[in-house]
Every structure is written in C-alpha cells, then in structure tokens.
Amino acid sequence: MAWKSRAAVYVEKDVLEFQEITIEDLKPDEVLLKVLLCGVCGTDLHLFHGEVPLAKPPVVLGHEIVAEVVELGDAVEDLKPGQRVAVDPVVPCGHCEFCQSGRPNLCPNMKNMGYHMTGGYTQYTVASRDRLFPLGNDMPLKAGALVEPLACVVRGYERLQxxxxxxxxxxxxxxxxxxxxxxxxxxxxxxxxxxxxxxxxxxxxxxxxxxxxx
Ligand SMILES: [Zn+2]
Ligand SMILES: [Zn+2]
CATH class of the missing domain: 3.40.50.720 (NAD(P)-binding Rossmann-like Domain)
Structure with a gap:
C-alpha cells in the first residue's frame, strides 16, 4: 500500500515547502523507515541555496538519517519493525569498475538520498536493505544522526593512518x-x-x- 508522508520539500533555490508526498509500494529489497532525526549537513545548506547543482527540485533533502524500521520488502528477512537504523545515503550502481573494485564512493552513476532521491526531512522515507545499519535502540538519536558524518571521518582516518x-x-x-x-x-x-x-x-x-x- 502507498504511504503518505509530510515532508519539507526543496522546491526551488532558498525555498522549502511542507507538502504531503506519496511513498510508493516497496520493492522486494526496500525498507520503509520512520525518520526519528535527520541532521543538517553543510552540504544541505549549499543545496538549499542552489550552490550545488546536484539536487534537482522538487526533492526532499537530508542525508544524516537515524530511523526506525516500519515495514519490510518481501526479500528483507534480517530486520524487524521497530528496529533503529542508521542510513548510508549513497546508492552506488554496483556494476561499474569503481563499484567492482571496492570504491563505490567514486561510482559515476551514484545516486544520493537527499540529493536525487527522497532523503530525511520527512516523516517516512525508503532505503534499500544494503544501505541500513542496525543501531542499538538505546543509542541517543543525536549520536545516531552522526553515524553518516562520522563514517566519512573514519574513512579519512584509515587513509591517514x-x-x-x-x-x-x-x-x-x-x-x-x-x-x-x-x-x-x-x-x-x-x-x-x-x-x-x-x-x-x-x-x-x-x-x-x-x-x-x-
Ligand atoms: Zn553530509
Ligand atoms: Zn558504480
């Protein structure tokens, strides 16, 4: 069944508008998420001000998402409704030479939740199972929303050694x-x-x- 969600939609440069959006039926590998908290990244401000041409309005911004699992696609078996998750908002194609060599962050066909696809400034959003990382339900929400930016730092740290x-x-x-x-x-x-x-x-x-x- 399609879900309705209240969302802050980026409709044009410097304008967010509250709208009701429709969330389509889940694909087998997808998970419906209730957004618990979504951080505001510096990139979100650049996108909002139209300084980065990555986000084409209308789109729901926000990619530092901590959420609760609501409903599972038919093929998802290892999550449960009510479980808390962090979201990796980067959706690589999985087929190009970069994806195949373990560097999906360089994928030229990459899509991002919060730029190209519905992100986190909404009551409900959708992500595929492989973008979700279960968190303890006792993890503070603010800490959960920092998982995505911290992951960027951890990656840099590993390279810096x-x-x-x-x-x-x-x-x-x-x-x-x-x-x-x-x-x-x-x-x-x-x-x-x-x-x-x-x-x-x-x-x-x-x-x-x-x-x-x-
Ligand atoms: Zn960010
Ligand atoms: Zn790729």
Whole structure:
C-alpha cells in the first residue's frame, strides 16, 4: 500500500515547502523507515541555496538519517519493525569498475538520498536493505544522526593512518573537524592543533582535547 508522508520539500533555490508526498509500494529489497532525526549537513545548506547543482527540485533533502524500521520488502528477512537504523545515503550502481573494485564512493552513476532521491526531512522515507545499519535502540538519536558524518571521518582516518606522537593540524572546528578531533584523541601522544575563525568553535576544540586551539 502507498504511504503518505509530510515532508519539507526543496522546491526551488532558498525555498522549502511542507507538502504531503506519496511513498510508493516497496520493492522486494526496500525498507520503509520512520525518520526519528535527520541532521543538517553543510552540504544541505549549499543545496538549499542552489550552490550545488546536484539536487534537482522538487526533492526532499537530508542525508544524516537515524530511523526506525516500519515495514519490510518481501526479500528483507534480517530486520524487524521497530528496529533503529542508521542510513548510508549513497546508492552506488554496483556494476561499474569503481563499484567492482571496492570504491563505490567514486561510482559515476551514484545516486544520493537527499540529493536525487527522497532523503530525511520527512516523516517516512525508503532505503534499500544494503544501505541500513542496525543501531542499538538505546543509542541517543543525536549520536545516531552522526553515524553518516562520522563514517566519512573514519574513512579519512584509515587513509591517514596517524602514527603515535603525530602532530596534526585540523583546519576548521565545525562538526566534521570536531569529529576528527575526537578520533585523533585515540592516537597515542598525538599533538592536535585545531583552528577556526569562529572563536566558540575554537574554544570547543580546546574543550574536546586539542592542545592548541586558535
Ligand atoms: Zn553530509
Ligand atoms: Zn558504480
């Protein structure tokens, strides 16, 4: 059965409009999700202001989604209604050379929830099972909404492979910079310097453990 959902739809540059959207019947590998919380990424602001041509209105933005499973497609057997999940909003094609070589983030045919497909600024949204990661139902919702940005930081961290005693400079102390700050706290004897033009952000970098915060 098709579902109705109230959504904040990006209809044109600088305009979000509350609308009722229709969610079509689930495909076998899809899951209907009730959005519990959706973060506002810096990218969402760029999309909203029409600065990035990736999102073609009308579309529902939002890709830092924590949600509850409502209904399962026929082929989904390992999730249950009521289960809390984080969503990987990137939907690679699975067939190109990048997807086949384990680098789906470079897929030229990639689609994104919240750019090309309905994202998280809505009561209900849909994702395929392979984009969902079960969370403990006791995980705070705000932490759940940080899973997607944190995953970006973890990927960068794995590539950086910081050594004990590393001296690290983090440019910017917004949410991503502060997640980097916290990741790098785990590196033995790392010396972290973090800079930001906003004094409150630099201050928070210091509170979170940067040795030099400017
Ligand atoms: Zn983002
Ligand atoms: Zn691909």
């Amino acid at each position: 910081p050594l004990p005693g590393s001296k690290v400079l983090i440019l910017g102390a917004g949410p991503i910079g502060l997640l980097w700050n916290q990741m790098l706290q785990g590196v033995e004897a790392a010396e972290i310097t973090q800079v930001d033009v906003v004094p409150e952000r630099a201050e928070m970098a210091g509170e979170l453990g940067a040795r030099h915060a400017l």
